[in-house]
Amino acid sequence: MFAHLTFSQTKPTSWGHTTTTGNSDPNFITSYPPTTKGESAAADLAEFFKPTTRWDNPPWYHTPSGIPPPLDGKPERYVSSWQSRGSIKTTRIGVLFSDMSVFWSAVTYSLTNPENQRDVKRQAWFLPRPKSLDQATLVEAHETYGDTIALFAESFLGTGQYCARGECWDLANEALKYFDQYDYIPKPVPSISRTHGHLIYEGKASKKGKEMVGRWRGGDDRIRRGDIIEWRTARITSVNAPGSYTILGDPEHTAVIVSNSKVLPNVGDGLSIPPSALGSLTVVEQSVGQPPVRKDYNLLGLEEGEMWIYRPIGFEVYLGISDLTPTPPESLPRIQQI
Structure with missing residues (x-):
């Protein structure tokens, strides 16, 4: 078995790193964080991992970056890992978004035929935006x-x-x-x-x-x-x-x-x-x-x-996790799975 873990942070050089403005929450009045279709950026990305979402070939999960297409390149704060056992490989990522929602995914597939998506197992979890604190x-x-x-x-x-x-x-x-x-x-x-x-x-x-x-x-x-x-x-x-x-x-x-x-x-x-x-x-x-x-x-x-x-504020206090990792925590009340 082989395994690999990577971490990445992108320092913003201009506001242009966010390509949309506004927010889906009508109570928000300013242009940041970026617009989301659903309740959070993590929830939006989780939609991409639903079984009903078609993934085009060539398979994105079998690329050197292993980053899902909706992220449009490297997200600004993410970690990734992979492991393989024989011809079976699993890639994982964890993403912290600017709206403080968190996303995790795991994709397991065959290295001998990565384009055969009928044999691909996709999983996704996310944490919604945290609530305001006392x-x-x-x-x-x-x-x-x-x-x-x-x-x-x-x-x-x-x-x-x-x-x-x-x-x-x-x-x-x-x-x-x-x-x-x-x-x-x-x-x-x-x-x-x-x-x-x-x-x-x-x-x-x-x-x-x-x-x-x-x-x-x-x-x-x-x-x-x-x-x-x-x-x-x-x-x-x-x-x-x-x-x-x-x-x-x-x-x-x-x-x-x-x-x-x-x-x-x-x-x-x-x-x-x-x-x-x-x-x-x-x-x-x-x-x-x-x-x-x-x-x-x-x-x-x-x-x-x-x-x-x-x-x-502390990671644990605000988000309920001690750090960003490629795998979701085993038990966390707020976590949702696709």
Whole structure:
């Protein structure tokens, strides 16, 4: 018997990695994560593995990548493995999507006649998007990861050195990867596309700030140190210096929040709150040509664009799995099988 295991992560270089916008959930108001036909990206991929779905030849599962065609190339976070016994081979993949749904599959077939799909056994499992969490759980996540993430970002201030490639996204991604060296700390959910954990807030502004809309997610009552913010094509004017403004995102920008916000009254899971109500955010950010710096942004000045704020959180706490593997967990209440 032979076996092989591979891991892959693709670092996004632009928002263009997601080819569609919007979301099938009518409560979502922003252009990310990408549109799905069903309840999640993992559920959509599971449809491809139903017995009624025809697979064309040549067989995709007998290619070097072994990646299903609906994924259109390498997904941004996946693991794969294969094993063979005689002429029988089984390929497996696990995929973590940007909407935090998870997918697993196994395809068993004959190496002597891989195109004979009547003898192919296909299996698929998936986890739906996780539900939003209560305040106690989100505060515990902050206490576990928040200060370390903020300190990691702040450690570059004044050094003139970039984090990793110098891309804005690297600061958040590398901060989350920093926990890999501590085996006594539960593994956090990694950066996947523009997602960095549990969504806390999403909002947008248009018409020079005359129109603002936003939504709170989860049970916490504030933004906290170590949360991670994503901007898309945002324009923020300076409240204290009329005529001065900052563009965040061409089209996207990532930063690490390094101070707690004020306690936000009347917030709750799913409730509407405009970006202006969040007040000022202090972040550490970098970009190509600009090493990490500390910046303050008053969201009263948000005129255009979109924003998302994430709470870094443990894999096990949020998704119910300790890590992404090519095989699904043996027992997990939320898991669904095709």
